[in-house]
Amino acid sequence: MAFKSKSKTVKRFSVRNFLAAILHPFMSSPTDAPGVFTPAGEPSHIDVGLWHSLLFTSELSAQCKLEHMVYGKSTTEYEHEFVLLHFRHPTQHHAVAILTLERTCAENTTGSSRSAGQAVVVSPSVSPITAKDTITPTTNSSFTIDSYVTQEFGPHKYLLELDFPTSARPSAMQVSILLCVLSKHSPMYELLQYQCYWYAYTVWEALKKLFPEHVERPLNEGRSRFKGQPIKKAESANTVCEQYRAEWARFEEAAEERRRAKEEEERRVRMEVLAEGRAQRQPEVDDERRQKEEERRQREEAERKANEAERRADEERKQREEAAREHEAEMNRMRARMAELERRAA
Template sequence: MSLKQDRRNHSWISRFLASLRRVFMSEHPPGLPALRFHCPHGPDVGSASVMSWCSSMADSWDKTHGNLYSKCLLARMEYSKCAGHPEHEFLVFYFSHWLDGCSAQAVVSADRAVQGQGRSLKQSSELISPSSSDTNAYDSVSIYGSPRDAAPQLQVRYAPYSRLCTFDFPSSSAPSALQVSTVLSLVHRQAPAYDLYENQCYWFSSVVWGSLKELFPSDEESDCENHRARARYRGVALGSPTEDIEAVCAAYQTEWQKMLETVEQTKHHREAEVAQIRHEALAEQQPEIDQLRQEIDQLRARLAAHNL
């Protein structure tokens, strides 16, 4: 076989193995705690406040690839509304896997409720009760795994609900999961108290949606089946959060720079931990190393005595 023919065969085999690897990785990609692309033990919804979700991403570091959450991009976000009382509104995010060629996605929903309300959002009347006004807000994310895992769990949590708008991000301008978590934390700090008339679930979803569209624009228009139904309770408009969206966007660059600094600090901290572990391991093995060196020196001495 000629060298040229051998190279062609090797190239074909490499492409075949790469495509085979992508297929298997799409079905069983490596998971990330804050973005579970595959649930090996079946659907199991995890939840966290937006602040702790953001912190967990910033505290993650892979010695080979760095912060993987900065590589998982937001492919799509959906604006949805519960059909029943109290017409709760929420967002659903679809994140693409960090590995090139992997088609896996991780689904996360985000919404605002009253602190301590729990997960029974669709049944609760607390969202529209005057007694709920001016209490702590619980802005949280729910992590579902793959779209297949997410579909029935979204129905359990929110159904009946309808998707009002969809916004697809091109890869060239899509925010990473780390950037999305930064925006969510900024929105929470913009109004950490739940207010019935100003800062409820309608406000939260609208500000997050508008901020992400403003910070990471796309040439494509969002697909809205019922734009006018957003931020409304029983047909009554609850105000436009334009000023809050502008405030979040104005604060974003400074907050993102702080996030990058935190990620860099995490990197140095993890590298220091690895160096310390190696140093301690070497210290434990040092007596054995010294003994081995002594035996080698003795062997050399005996060989020299016999002129060998």
């Protein structure tokens, strides 16, 4: 999706981009990543805590990568600020989902909450109310997202855009944990501090600090300003980053525990299956063992008989050799006597 900038740029024709624009409407949107990619229909505003839980229902949802962000601002009376998050599917790489992220008031969820919330600028005495931090899955069509943003926020402009490199993109799960930390850090919509200006600003800056390998481009001026005047907001990015790191460490530890528990359960199931299989095959195993034992006994008996026959044959050979030696000795004695007799007769 292209965003207008005050700076002049040279638009170059790209065959690849041209073909992508033609073929894009015919590419089906994934259905295996709920919470990030949603079926066609009306967008649904999801509380960021619920969105975090929804990502647990699908590994693919949690693994979708944030590759692009856009900082938006309504140009209507209350100048509401919001962020567009572009997530790419981890396996269907052609698919990109665009989600809108914003903070409004919890008292009114019809869209007029933005007006009510931004009334802080002219009515600073209004008491804090519960904030409503929501993320809204939309579509990967630039025509539809422009239409949706206009319908949702009215006339608007884009102030900044930011790209993360392929090797250093936050996952949807990481983003969701950051958003939960942010809501826990400041759960109330305090009109002069923790409003939509603070929320969009802190999300943007925290992601920049946590994932510093990024490229940011300014498009227009006016961030955190109302009627041209700067709006006071809490400087919370560093604190939120520290809280995120601690929460992410706990998440990874819990994930590792779940992985080990899963492996142990799988090992236990395998052992049970093997044990059950052995029990079912035990009669057959016993027969095989008896058959092998009988075959071993027969081999040993055959070897014993062969050895016995060889021993007897060896004894008989020795007896024959002994008899032949005695016979030869007797013949030698007889020849000696004959020779003696002949000598005497001569």
